[in-house]
Amino acid sequence: MFLKEKKDLRIHSEIVTDSVVDLAVSGAIPPSPAGGRGAPITASLCIGSERVFRFVGGNSMVEMKSLSDIISPATILSREKFTAVNGAIEIDLTGQSCVGMGDQMGYFGALGHAVFNRTAMFSPGGKGIIALRSTSRDGRFSRIVPEFTDRKIGIVTTQSDVNYVVTEYGCVNLFGKSIRERALALITIAHPKFRQWLLDEAKRMNYVYEDQVLPPEGADYPGSYEGLCRIGDKDLLVRPIKVTDERAVQNLFYAMSRDDRFHRFLMHVSSLHHKQAQDLVTVDYTSSMALVIQNGQGRQDEIVAVAHIAPEESRGTKKVCEFAAMVDPSWQNQGIGSFLLSRMIAVGRDLGYSLMRAYVWEDNMQMLRAFEKLGCGMTQELDCHVYRVSLAIE
Ligand SMILES: CC(C)(COP(=O)(O)OP(=O)(O)OC[C@H]1O[C@@H](n2cnc3c(N)ncnc32)[C@H](O)[C@@H]1OP(=O)(O)O)[C@@H](O)C(=O)NCCC(=O)NCCS
Numbered sequence: 079m080f081l082k083e084k085k086d087l088r089i090h091s092e093i094v095t096d097s098v099v100d101l102a103v104s105g106a107i108p109p110s111p112a113g114g115r116g117a118p119i120t121a122s123l124c125i126g127s128e129r130v131f132r133f134v135g136g137n138s139m140v141e142m143k144s145l146s147d148i149i150s151p152a153t154i155l156s157r158e159k160f161t162a163v164n165g166a167i168e169i170d171l172t173g174q175s176c177v178g179m180g181d182q183m184g185y186f187g188a189l190g191h192a193v194f195n196r197t198a199m200f201s202p203g204g205k206g207i208i209a210l211r212s213t214s215r216d217g218r219f220s221r222i223v224p225e226f227t228d229r230k231i232g233i234v235t236t237q238s239d240v241n242y243v244v245t246e247y248g249c250v251n252l253f254g255k256s257i258r259e260r261a262l263a264l265i266t267i268a269h270p271k272f273r274q275w276l277l278d279e280a281k282r283m284n285y286v287y288e289d290q291v292l293p294p295e296g297a298d299y300p301g302s303y304e305g306l307c308r309i310g311d312k313d314l315l316v317r318p319i320k321v322t323d324e325r326a327v328q329n330l331f332y333a334m335s336r337d338d339r340f341h342r343f344l345m346h347v348s349s350l351h352h353k354q355a356q357d358l359v360t361v362d363y364t365s366s367m368a369l370v371i372q373n374g375q376g377r378q379d380e381i382v383a384v385a386h387i388a389p390e391e392s393r394g395t396k397k398v399c400e401f402a403a404m405v406d407p408s409w410q411n412q413g414i415g416s417f418l419l420s421r422m423i424a425v426g427r428d429l430g431y432s433l434m435r436a437y438v439w440e441d442n443m444q445m446l447r448a449f450e451k452l453g454c455g456m457t458q459e460l461d462c463h464v465y466r467v468s469l470a471i472e
Pocket residue numbers: 337338339341342401402403404405406409410411412413414415416417436437438442443444445447448451
């Protein structure tokens with residue numbers, strides 16, 4: 079259990095179970111009421127082994143309350159960073175999830191599910207998380223589905239309530255996203271063997287573009303490149319690009335000036351249609367790669383910069399990649415371009431490249447300066463107003 083590493087957790091749940099006792103024993107939950115905040119565990123019933131009941135009896139860490147107190151939105155809203163974690167049997171491509179089975183007898187866990195999930199995301203710093211296995215236990219069925227199957231009942235998270243969804247293949251935030259973005263995001267965290275089927279179904283239902291593609295099979299998202307970078311007084315998230323970033327990359331493109339766009343593409347480009355944007359967000363993570371800088375890790379994620387490398391040519395054993403980047407004008411000259419350049423040099427090296435190239439318009443002082451600041455050997459050749467900058471990265 080990852081939560082055992084945490085400190086000062088508080089539990090507010092319908093049920094105290096053996097896992098809550100494990101957490102308390104691990105020290106992740108403070109042992110007694112502190113700072114006038116009341117008992118660190120509040121719940122309304124216990125389910126589990128005898129250990130749970132022995133733990134709860136006479137323990138000042140635990141306060142049992144009525145169910146209506148526990149699932150009261152006012153109580154949940156009053157807690158900071160309230161994170162609701164709920165399961166689901168199926169989630170459809172629009173983001174609504176259900177906890178019910180076709181058979182009513184199997185109905186479970188719906189009581190506070192919707193209230194917890196919906197209210198948590200409005201508590202200060204809070205999140206609602208739906209966590210589910212990507213497939214049925216025997217692996218035969220996807221639990222991310224185009225439409226609910228077998229008369230599944232008990233829809234508890236509606237399209238407007240859904241926030242984070244987690245499977246063993248990753249985490250996506252669906253809040254405020256369009257149906258197209260949701261379908262695509264959910265497909266990327268489905269089990270790989272069901273992704274193409276889900277994409278075909280999403281096309282059949284007109285949720286996504288007819289020509290929508292997924293990253294090539296076997297292109298595993300390289301999470302090791304995720305991290306934070308400090309720009310000014312802000313920590314921004316740096317991470318590999320995903321196919322779901324299409325709209326955010328379009329927004330970045332449209333925020334750039336005419337000159338900036340010219341500098342990035344070395345031609346006048348006034349629009350970035352789906353096809354072109356899709357090319358920018360589809361990389362194979364093994365020969366082509368892109369990193370984005372994301373501002374905000376909550377409901378309104380915004381991409382403020384993106385840098386790409388892609389194979390340019392192979393000459394003998396020298397593998398050459400081409401670098402290009404764009405930074406939102408309101409974030410320029412704060413070090414983001416230089417940060418991405420050095421990160422991409424490291425990525426290029428990891429991918430086996432020995433030379434990095436960039437084609438830089440002669441008056442693009444910012445990009446030239448970013449290369450110059452690296453302080454390592456590079457060559458520049460001017461040809462028809464464009465510098466061909468080459469950098470050994472071995
Ligand atoms: C080029 C670009 C990626 C650089 O990103 P950035 O975040 O602004 O870069 P940085 O802040 O790391 O570095 C820019 C440097 O240029 C300097 N600079 C800005 N204007 C300058 C000018 N007119 N003359 C000389 N240097 C200048 C900045 O002061 C800074 O240097 P410093 O850190 O020593 O002060 C960004 O400006 C951009 O997106 N431009 C449009 C697209 C583009 O040109 N892409 C490159 C295609 S290869």
